[in-house]
Amino acid sequence: MSVTFDYKNAMSFMKKTEMENLSQFVKQAHHQIHTHQGPGSDYLGWVEWPIQYDKDEFERLKSAAKKIQEQSDALIVIGIGGSYLGAKAAIEALSHTFHNQMEGTTEVYFAGQNISSTYIEHLLQVLEGKDISINVISKSGTTTEPALAFRIFREFMEKKYGVEETRNRIYVTTDKTEGALRNLATEEGFETFVIPENIGGRYSVLTPVGLLPIAVAGLDIDAMMAGAASAYHQYNNPDMTTNGCYQYAAVRNIFNNKGKSIELLVAYEPSLRYVAEWWKQLFGESEGKDSKGLFPASVNFTTDLHSIGQYVQEGRRLFIETAIQIKKSSVERTIQADENNMDGLNFLSGKTMDEVNKKAALGTTLAHIDGGVPNLLIELDELNEYTFGELVYFFEKACAISATLLGVNPFDQPGVEAYKINMFALLGKEGFEEERNQLEDRLEKISGE
Ligand SMILES: O=P(O)(O)OC[C@H]1O[C@](O)(CO)[C@@H](O)[C@@H]1O
Secondary structure, eight states: OOEEEEOGGGGGGSOHHHHHHHHHHHHHHHHHHHTTOSTTGGGOTTTTHHHHOOHHHHHHHHHHHHHHHHHOSEEEEEOOGGGTHHHHHHHHHHSOTTGGGSTTSOEEEEESSSOOHHHHHHHHHHHTTSOEEEEEEESSSOOHHHHHHHHHHHHHHHHHHHHHHHHTTEEEEEESSOSHHHHHHHHHTOEEEEEOTTSOGGGOTTSHHHHHHHHHTTOOHHHHHHHHHHHHHHTOOOOGGGOHHHHHHHHHHHHHHTTOOEEEEEESSGGGHHHHHHHHHHHHHHHOOTTOSOEEEEEETTGGGGTTHHHHHHSOSOEEEEEEEESSOSSOOBOOOOSSOTTSOGGGTTSBHHHHHHHHHHHHHHHHHHTTOOEEEEEESSOSHHHHHHHHHHHHHHHHHHHHHHTSOTTOOGGGHHHHHHHHHHTTOTTOHHHHHHHHHHHHHHHHO
């Protein structure tokens, strides 16, 4: 087991019996998920995915990644939400911190995750003179942000390469049969990869959605799938006393019921920043509905100990804290003695930076417990493709169990439509006339007040 869960630092804030009382509900949730029942049961394809994924497509995907590496200096990954965050999380966590600046790598850039003209313009400037390929990813095929970015990049590429060669450089990841992007890909003859219909966006990182960009970045996707498969077997166990994934789900539920409103995901490695962003979408879209759910937030320590750390220590007691720790750092750096010791740091000489980081983490945990923040710990032996795959599956399953305990549908996200409807109405999209009139009346009233 290379990913473990430990909640001993939360025990002073809860009772053992609270866990015991939840075990039967956790068993029910397990059964529901493994028999593909319950709310949102059409989206449970991720459960067996690590042991049932399409191996032929997986091999074709690896060939496409190789082709992209050969044909291009840079890959532009166009997508948003679940069609973006998983790949971004993996590449940031597992590649060189300055991947795009390193010799001999295929650079990977992301677009379509915002509507900023400045971002797109600056990206186009960076790409000037480089050979590029595109992987456009959208399950629905109609999401505004990536569709807009795709338009811009297609035009840019057609000017640069002509229509024929552009076709050879566009890779589409979308639904198997439906949607605007599927239709376009069929018409244009783009190479395509499938987002399984029974896997929702935020559960899709281990499908071609995440795997193609991750493979282009030079990472070992075989090891990643092997890690996820190992997690599938480890956590296919309804007994909460031996299932760390389910313990995590249960502890979250206990603190949610006690009135905590925020879960802070804490990492001491900057490379985990986008793992936290991916995790926020996973839990935020799965649980944040019917006026329920812990708000998923994240901090990067020790950086943020010098900013938001004050609030965590002494502000309103809203939080539980879940730290992700990597036991063995991928790089060791020993601190040297300094003859003059002007900074007074010679007491650290001979220690590694990672030892200091770990003591900072321990000191923080103890301080936060004293400050009334229950602390949970997820530990990885090392950070590599295998453990990343395990961690993804750990969180996916914990989230499904946690949302089921909460009594919400873990796999829909109806609330995301609200901003889209307003945006379309304000932009005058056909079919949104009534909403537009209502919004204009409302805006007039506000400005008249
Ligand atoms: O892959 P798509 O269909 O473009 O969706 C992207 C993201 O947008 C959402 O549907 C929300 O609008 C997310 O759930 C999803 O991950």
